[in-house]
C-alpha cells in the first residue's frame with residue numbers, strides 16, 4: 818500500500834511530502850521510500866487532514882451496539898445543542914438506520 822508521509826526537516830525548517838510503500842515480509846511490517854509527492858497529492862493530503870480535524874467520534878446510542886462513527890463538529894453542535902434548544906426535542910445518534918430502528922423497537926417494548 819502506498820501512502821503520503823509528511824516529514825519535517827529541521828535543517829531547512831520545512832515540511833516535505835514523500836510517497837512511501839508499506840509491505841509485509843516474513844510477518845514484519847516495512848516501509849520504503851518511493852518518490853516525492855506531487856503538488857496534487859500534497860493538496861489532497863492536506864485537505865483530508867483539515868476534514869479529519871473537523872470530525873468528532875461518536876458512540877452509537879443503541880446500547881447493544883459498540884460501533885463508533887464520525888460526524889462533523891458542526892453536526893454535533895446541531896444535534897446536541899441547537900435542535901434540542903429550538904425544537905425541544907433530543908435525538909439520539911446511531912451508526913446506522915438498523916440500529917436506530919432496533920433501539921426504537923427496544924424502547925417501545927417492555
Ligand SMILES: [Zn+2]
Nearest residue numbers: 877882912916
Ligand atoms: Zn449501532
